[in-house]
Amino acid sequence: MAGSISNLGHNTAAKKNHSAGIRGIAKQSATSEARWIRWSLISIAMLFLALFLILPLVIVFTEAFAKGMGVYVAAITHPDAAAAIKLTLLAAAIAVPLNVVFGLAASWAIAKFQFKGKQIVITLIDLPFAVSPVVAGLIYMLLFGAQGLFGHWLMDHNVRIMFAVPGIVLATVFITFPFITRELIPLMQEQGKEQEEAAITLGANGWQMFFRVTLPSIKWALLYGIILCNARAMGEFGAVSVVSGKIRGQTNTMPLHIEILYNEYQFAAAFAVASLLALLALVTLVLKSALEWKAAREHEIAVLTAQAQ
Amino acid sequence: MSVLTSTDAVPHQQLQNKEPWVKKSVLPGFGLSFGYSTLYASLLVFIPLAALIVKSFGLPLDQLWDVVSNKRALASYRLTFGASFIGALINLIFGFILAWVLVRYKFPGKRIVDAVVDLPFALPTAVAGIALTALYAPNGWIGQWFALFGIKIAYTWIGVTIALTFIGLPFVVRTVQPVLADLEAEVEEAAASLGASRWQTFTRVLLPALLPSLLTGFALAFARAIGEYGSVVFISGNMPYRTEITPLLIMTKLEQFDYAGAAALGSVMLLFSFILLLLINLLQHWSHKRTGG
Numbered sequence: 001m002a003g004s005i006s007n008l009g010h011n012t013a014a015k016k017n018h019s020a021g022i023r024g025i026a027k028q029s030a031t032s033e034a035r036w037i038r039w040s041l042i043s044i045a046m047l048f049l050a051l052f053l054i055l056p057l058v059i060v061f062t063e064a065f066a067k068g069m070g071v072y073v074a075a076i077t078h079p080d081a082a083a084a085i086k087l088t089l090l091a092a093a094i095a096v097p098l099n100v101v102f103g104l105a106a107s108w109a110i111a112k113f114q115f116k117g118k119q120i121v122i123t124l125i126d127l128p129f130a131v132s133p134v135v136a137g138l139i140y141m142l143l144f145g146a147q148g149l150f151g152h153w154l155m156d157h158n159v160r161i162m163f164a165v166p167g168i169v170l171a172t173v174f175i176t177f178p179f180i181t182r183e184l185i186p187l188m189q190e191q192g193k194e195q196e197e198a199a200i201t202l203g204a205n206g207w208q209m210f211f212r213v214t215l216p217s218i219k220w221a222l223l224y225g226i227i228l229c230n231a232r233a234m235g236e237f238g239a240v241s242v243v244s245g246k247i248r249g250q251t252n253t254m255p256l257h258i259e260i261l262y263n264e265y266q267f268a269a270a271f272a273v274a275s276l277l278a279l280l281a282l283v284t285l286v287l288k289s290a291l292e293w294k295a296a297r298e299h300e301i302a303v304l305t306a307q308a309q
Numbered sequence: 310m311s312v313l314t315s316t317d318a319v320p321h322q323q324l325q326n327k328e329p330w331v332k333k334s335v336l337p338g339f340g341l342s343f344g345y346s347t348l349y350a351s352l353l354v355f356i357p358l359a360a361l362i363v364k365s366f367g368l369p370l371d372q373l374w375d376v377v378s379n380k381r382a383l384a385s386y387r388l389t390f391g392a393s394f395i396g397a398l399i400n401l402i403f404g405f406i407l408a409w410v411l412v413r414y415k416f417p418g419k420r421i422v423d424a425v426v427d428l429p430f431a432l433p434t435a436v437a438g439i440a441l442t443a444l445y446a447p448n449g450w451i452g453q454w455f456a457l458f459g460i461k462i463a464y465t466w467i468g469v470t471i472a473l474t475f476i477g478l479p480f481v482v483r484t485v486q487p488v489l490a491d492l493e494a495e496v497e498e499a500a501a502s503l504g505a506s507r508w509q510t511f512t513r514v515l516l517p518a519l520l521p522s523l524l525t526g527f528a529l530a531f532a533r534a535i536g537e538y539g540s541v542v543f544i545s546g547n548m549p550y551r552t553e554i555t556p557l558l559i560m561t562k563l564e565q566f567d568y569a570g571a572a573a574l575g576s577v578m579l580l581f582s583f584i585l586l587l588l589i590n591l592l593q594h595w596s597h598k599r600t601g602g
Contacts, residue, residue, distance in 0.1 A: 032413070032507075033507060034507075038414055041406055041409065041410050041414070042410050042414060042416055044403070044406055045403070045406050045407045045409075045410040045411075045422075046422070048403045048406070048407065049407065049422065049425065049426070051451075052471075052474065052475055052478060053425055053426075053428050053429070053475075053478070054425070055444055055450065055451070056432075056437060056440035056441055056444060056475070057428065057432070057440070059440050059443050059444055059450065060436060060439075060440050063440075063443055098349075101345075102345075102346055102349045102350070104342075105341070105342040105343075105345045105346045105349075106342070106346035106350070108338060108342040109338075109339055109342040109343035109346060112334070112336055112339075113331055113332065113334055113336070113339045113343075114331065114332035114334075115330050115331040115332065115343075116330040116331075117330070119590075123586060123587070123590055124350070124354075124355070125350065126586065127354065127358075127582070127583070127586065128354060129533075129586075130532050130536070130582035130583070130585060130586045131358075131536060131578075131579060131582050132535070132536025132537070132538065132555075132556050132559075132575075132578050132582070133536060133537075133538050133539070133556070134536070134538050134556035134557075134559050134560055134575075135361070135536070135556070135559070135575045135578055135579055135582075138361065138559060138563065138571055138572065138575045139357035139358055139360060139361045139575070140357060141563065141568070141571075142357075142360050142361060142364045142568060142572055143357055143360050145568070147566070147568055148568075149360060149364075170353070173353055174353060174354060174357075177350075177353070177354060193334075193336055196336055197335050197336060200335050200336060200337065201335065205337075206337040206338050209336075209337075210338075228430065228431075231430070231431045232430075234433070235431075235432070235433025235434065235435070235436070236433070237433060237434050237435040237538065237539035238434070238537075238538035238539050238556065241538075241539075241560075242560065242563060254433075255433050255434075255435035255436070255539065256435075258435050258436065258439065259435055259543075262439050262543065267443075270439060271439065271443075274435070274436040274439060274440070277432070277433045277435075277436050278432060278436055280431075280433075281428060281431035281432040281433070281436075282431075284431040285424050285425070285427060285428065285431050286424070288424070288427065288431075289420070289423075289424040
């Protein structure tokens with residue numbers, strides 16, 4: 001950490017984030033802080049980050065390999081672990097596409113049309129973000145559990161939702177519900193509807209317009225939403241823990257498997273499985289940054305071309 | 310079903326004659342997209358949430374009141390709200406410093422730091438939970454130093470606060486960062502050339518402009534922390550009256566098949582989530598008005 005702070009002194013201009021480099025250079029020291037203040041603020045920020053983010057990440061991997069490579073490999077290749085990995089992938093593979101279709105449909109209706117009560121609709125879509133994961137699991141339990149509203153009917157017809165894959169998928173869908181709309185609505189509102197209107201006027205049908213005009217212009221934001229949605233779907237714990245029943249090898253997802261191993265004091269094994277999810281988190285962050293960079297570049301190019309015309 | 314079939318079958322031109330609340334447009338697909346999203350959202354989110362409220366009123370009122378206001382429930386609220394508040398406050402201060410450093414200063418590794426800030430969004434809560442517990446347990450990397458002074462972190466309210474700080478960390482940074490980056494340099498230059506000290510410029514010019522986004526970030530971190538379960542259950546030790554958060558109390562009631570009790574507590578949490586969500590929306594509205602001005 002110290003190395004990253006030491007060679008900071010020579011740059012006095014308080015530069016803005018990515019825009020207006022010229023303005024940054026022209027800036028006077030009257031609008032920046034003394035060197036020692038800058039130095040201390042950066043140190044405080046890095047220390048906070050190291051303590052709260054880096055150390056937890058480091059300990060996952062050290063604990064995972066604490067008992068050696070053999071224990072690590074055994075933990076992640078154990079049949080129960082393999083079943084948990086499979087179930088986690090399956091739940092995400094169902095939940096994410098469902099929310100993508102919903103996200104596209106809802107964003108289209110909200111961003112491209114004017115209707116009354118739009119703000120309320122947007123707030124309602126965000127509701128699952130504010131609801132506790134445990135409450136999210138609970139609501140499905142109250143509907144489909146043995147004592148739930150449809151419990152008897154489901155039992156009579158031999159349909160299992162709770163303590164089975166459908167329940168896990170439902171809980172995952174609920175938790176990741178707003179991820180896609182969150183990314184798409186602001187972007188689609190900003191883009192306006194002139195391009196789509198032009199496509200329709202020139203004779204394109206609805207799907208042609210969607211696949212040739214709308215989708216290409218939102219693809220990065222959509223991908224961004226999918227990546228975040230997927231990370232949350234694979235890592236969800238609270239909601240899934242209510243509805244899964246935690247049957248080993250059957251209804252255990254990776255986070256639930258970690259909990260069981262941890263509670264059985266198999267720490268190295270718990271951290272070994274956790275390290276896989278930590279890797280997923282790291283990959284997510286890398287992809288996310290790459291997409292942000294790509295989107296910023298495209299935006300820059302679009303602005304430059306607009307200026308050139 | 311009726312939502313989908315009625316709007317789906319009718320071409321949008323006719324739909325708009327019937328439904329005056331949507332403005333006329335040449336673009337197609339409003340009926341299909343709005344109908345489908347409404348159906349999907351109702352089935353998966355709104356009807357189940359309504360079932361929760363209905364279920365909690367299945368209890369007689371005096372019992373309902375007892376479930377949500379007995380000593381154990383009150384103790385869980387105190388811990389949940391108290392620890393969430395302190396966690397959000399820590400994030401307000403350090404998140405602001407982080408956002409400031411990331412926007413205003415140049416230092417090596419800045420892009421990596423910027424990316425790492427989102428780790429709590431990407432790292433599953435159960436992983437965060439066991440990692441933080443391992444760090445802050447009495448024999449852990451950090452916990453052992455506090456143990457020397459007889460301070461316990463894991464399995465106390467302090468541990469709960471640390472977990473809630475972790476999961477709320479990105480909110481303040483990510484709400485303040487864009488606002489800070491968009492602030493016009495001219496305002497600060499004007500303040501400086503009119504003789505304001507750097508501190509005066511900060512408190513009288515910058516802080517008022519950043520206040521709405523700071524409060525929004527605080528409220529988001531607070532709201533996220535209140536519902537949190539995964540990262541807390543490992544580090545809290547889960548002792549009734551002492552380190553039991555409300556979501557865990559709901560879980561306990563479920564495991565005892567006390568569905569009505571769980572629903573009642575769940576409704577209390579849902580009510581608070583809803584109030585917070587409205588508050589956040591108002592704050593964001595205020596923030597947009599300030600910056601969009």
